[in-house]
Amino acid sequence: MTTWGAIEQAEPAFATRVRRLFDAGRHKTIATLRADGSPRISGIECEFVDGELRFGSMTGARKGADLVRDQRFALHGPTFHPEEGRERDWPGEAKIAGRAVPAGPVATDEATGQPDGELFVADISEVVVTSLDEEATRLVVEWWTPDGGLRRVERA
Numbered sequence: 001m002t003t004w005g006a007i008e009q010a011e012p013a014f015a016t017r018v019r020r021l022f023d024a025g026r027h028k029t030i031a032t033l034r035a036d037g038s039p040r041i042s043g044i045e046c047e048f049v050d051g052e053l054r055f056g057s058m059t060g061a062r063k064g065a066d067l068v069r070d071q072r073f074a075l076h077g078p079t080f081h082p083e084e085g086r087e088r089d090w091p092g093e094a095k096i097a098g099r100a101v102p103a104g105p106v107a108t109d110e111a112t113g114q115p116d117g118e119l120f121v122a123d124i125s126e127v128v129v130t131s132l133d134e135e136a137t138r139l140v141v142e143w144w145t146p147d148g149g150l151r152r153v154e155r156a
Contacts, residue, residue, distance in 0.1 A: 001101065001123040002146045005051025011150050014142065018077075018127055019048055021094035025078025030055070032066035032073055040066055046075065053096065053122035056106040064118050071099035075122075082132065092131030092140075098124040 008015040022028065030044040042063040046055040055075070057064025067073060074097040082090035100120035107116045128143040139155045 002098070002125065003051050004048055004053040004122065004124065006146070007124065007127060007144060008051065011144055014127075014129070014144060014150055017092075018094045018096070018129060021091060021129065022046070022048070022077040022096075024080070024091070028078060029076045030063060030073055031076075032063050033070045034062075034066060035069060044075070053124065054103070054119060055100070055122070056117045056119045058106075058117040059114065061117070067100040067120060068102065068118070071101065071123075073098065073100050073122075082136070087132055087136035088134070090132055090136070092129055095126075095128045095130075096122065096124055097126045097128075098122050 004015070026045060028044050028046055030042050032040050032042065034040050040062060042061075044055055044063070046053060057067065074095060077094040079093055080090070099122070101123050103119040103121045105117065106119045108114065109116050124146075126143060126145050128141065131140050131142075132138065133140050133154060137156075140152065141155070142150065142152045144150045
């Protein structure tokens with residue numbers, strides 16, 4: 001299993017940038033797979049704790065059922081658009097993909113004694129940052145995988 005801590009160890013500067021992009025806003029977007037294989041997009045919150053990327057799903061939520069059935073996910077950090085004339089200030093955006101490993105209940109509802117949801121820990125297969133170069137004239141894509149390490153490409 002590739003944890004967030006492994007990425008922090010392998011590429012600390014890259015991991016710091018990714019985390020800063022994810023922490024820039026509370027709401028993220030997660031893609032899961034429905035039973036028929038079609039994609040589902042849902043809002044979600046996540047947190048980086050003790051070297052792990054964690055997120056949850058409320059009891060009865062479809063995204064949780066999707067993840068129990070097929071653990072693959074893609075998580076997109078908060079999105080901010082480059083402002084015209086201030087493109088150089090755009091911090092970029094980050095995405096993380098992998099498998100959602102069940103990690104037990106999120107919390108217990110005091111009234112019913114039942115879990116409020118399921119907690120998942122990310123087994124990370126890819127981390128991507130998309131940004132602009134210093135002149136804001138080229139798209140820069142940086143990505144990290146457990147097998148390939150950190151790579152970068154620029155596109156006009």
